[in-house]
Amino acid sequence: MSYKIPMGPYHPGLEEPYKLDMICEGETVVDAELNIGFNFRGIEHLAETRNYVQVIALMERVCGICSFIHTLTLCQAMEKLTGLEAPPRAQYIRVVMAELERLHSHVLWAGIAAKLMGFKTMFMTCFALREKVMDVLQAISGNRVNYSMNHVGGVNRDIEDPIALVPMIDELEREMMRTVIPIFTTSSTARSRCAGIGVLTREQAISCAVVGPTARASGISQDLRRDAPYAAYAEMKFEVPVEQAGDVRARLFVRALEIIESCNILRQALARMAPGEISSAGEKLVFASGTATSRVEAPRGEVLYSVTWKENSRNPARVHVRTPTFANMPAVRWMVRGARLADTPLIQASIDPCYSCTDR
Amino acid sequence: MIALENLREKLGVAEPWVESHGAHWMNPGSASVRQVAKAMNAAGARFVTITAYELPADTGFRLEYHWDLQGWLLGVPFQIAGKSPDSAKSDSANHESAKIDSIVDLCEAADWIEREVHEGFAIDFTGREYVPLMLKPGDKPGVNLRVAPEQDEPASCPQGQQEVAK
Numbered sequence: 001m002s003y004k005i006p007m008g009p010y011h012p013g014l015e016e017p018y019k020l021d022m023i024c025e026g027e028t029v030v031d032a033e034l035n036i037g038f039n040f041r042g043i044e045h046l047a048e049t050r051n052y053v054q055v056i057a058l059m060e061r062v063c064g065i066c067s068f069i070h071t072l073t074l075c076q077a078m079e080k081l082t083g084l085e086a087p088p089r090a091q092y093i094r095v096v097m098a099e100l101e102r103l104h105s106h107v108l109w110a111g112i113a114a115k116l117m118g119f120k121t122m123f124m125t126c127f128a129l130r131e132k133v134m135d136v137l138q139a140i141s142g143n144r145v146n147y148s149m150n151h152v153g154g155v156n157r158d159i160e161d162p163i164a165l166v167p168m169i170d171e172l173e174r175e176m177m178r179t180v181i182p183i184f185t186t187s188s189t190a191r192s193r194c195a196g197i198g199v200l201t202r203e204q205a206i207s208c209a210v211v212g213p214t215a216r217a218s219g220i221s222q223d224l225r226r227d228a229p230y231a232a233y234a235e236m237k238f239e240v241p242v243e244q245a246g247d248v249r250a251r252l253f254v255r256a257l258e259i260i261e262s263c264n265i266l267r268q269a270l271a272r273m274a275p276g277e278i279s280s281a282g283e284k285l286v287f288a289s290g291t292a293t294s295r296v297e298a299p300r301g302e303v304l305y306s307v308t309w310k311e312n313s314r315n316p317a318r319v320h321v322r323t324p325t326f327a328n329m330p331a332v333r334w335m336v337r338g339a340r341l342a343d344t345p346l347i348q349a350s351i352d353p354c355y356s357c358t359d360r
Numbered sequence: 361m362i363a364l365e366n367l368r369e370k371l372g373v374a375e376p377w378v379e380s381h382g383a384h385w386m387n388p389g390s391a392s393v394r395q396v397a398k399a400m401n402a403a404g405a406r407f408v409t410i411t412a413y414e415l416p417a418d419t420g421f422r423l424e425y426h427w428d429l430q431g432w433l434l435g436v437p438f439q440i441a442g443k444s445p446d447s448a449k450s451d452s453a454n455h456e457s458a459k460i461d462s463i464v465d466l467c468e469a470a471d472w473i474e475r476e477v478h479e480g481f482a483i484d485f486t487g488r489e490y491v492p493l494m495l496k497p498g499d500k501p502g503v504n505l506r507v508a509p510e511q512d513e514p515a516s517c518p519q520g521q522q523e524v525a526k
Contacts, residue, residue: 033491036493036494037493037494037495037496040494042503042504044504045504076382077381077382080381080382081381206406207468207469208468208469209406209407209408209467209468209469222406222428224431227430227431228431228432228433290380290381291381291424292381292382293381293382293383293426293433293435294382295382295433302408302428304408304409304426304433306409306411306424306426308413317413318411318413320409320411320412322408322409322473326472326473327408327469329472330468330469330471330472359494
């Protein structure tokens, strides 16, 4: 006899507003139904009532963790409509901020995953590390969550002494290499909780068109930083980690390896930061009529903004946001099929879902 | 670019791809959305999203389908006729919701965005069943459609913000 176990609408572990109804036979999940929209904010519609300065502040609130990424993607689309291009130094600063945000997101995710595994000390270690990443972000932007770094045509704040940040990055990497990565990749607790569970095969991943670490853990080598470079990524040397197993452990490995790659990119960007201006924007922006699209590789995967403007208007006519969780979450249905009920919180967490973004 | 040209030839589209503001655009001509989706599947393109626009003066809607092929963002626009339910109040006999074929059976990844566009713009993706995605009991599809001007600004909007919003 099958029965339904509701998880949500507020996820007890992830503290996210969504509901997953799992249809179980005994302890085994045979299917699942997803419900979202509990905190729908209508941000896309609201954006049409905001001018080109206000809309950046608004879209920064789509996500509390990837706030920089959202303004970067929006500003890149708006730059295409205004014909502006951010100066080289601003492009480097954008890379630094984007990679720090990736570190922040991955370390935060590692902490939450550790908590769901019952690894509370690891949770505390990860969150202590996250504080250090946020210290760096604060040192650059003055803010710890919504950084207000981007505007159309550049960035708002310079990194006056980039080399001074390198020791902070080195220390972060040392801590990651010494504690977080070895424990997650080699400990028997992590292996027993993660290996072979929540499998998303390569074929399923292609069918669901998943993005980011979720795709790369299922053997799909896609990363916009390499495939469609933006900001100064074309000048950075880095690897795109890909795992084949498609299980929770593979997603964990991919993120662990991405932490190391992010540190490499950060060192390159800080060392090679071009001198010069940080903005090319004039006093008033003139938008051409039309639609511009921009994509960025956020920590959770591809973010797309499609922005439409009418000439001489101060407000966008339409802003459409496709967030990575919107692409990844439907795949959870495949991941939980056949799983033990007790494993499902960790399986859901393994895609690093963000419902703030999804319920934009 | 060979892959893009192959796609165009396969669909029998005469006009070339046009690169504009971050995407490569193809006017599908007489090709249907399902034919485009099949061609994209055959080319190994990854579905990205659908962006819906409400066109002015009840001329219908524009749906932009996006795929990723080898790092290129592809855009294929479809314009569909249809009036919003709001405008149909005065002429309900002529009201017909906008329709376009669903591609969910060809592209599983389009499921959520088709449901979201249906709920936001009351566009009917034919050939599929709907399970509410964001709508809650009592809500009706079309929550993102433009409303009459006097309803455009919420009463609680502060005076300063109303000025800026204009």
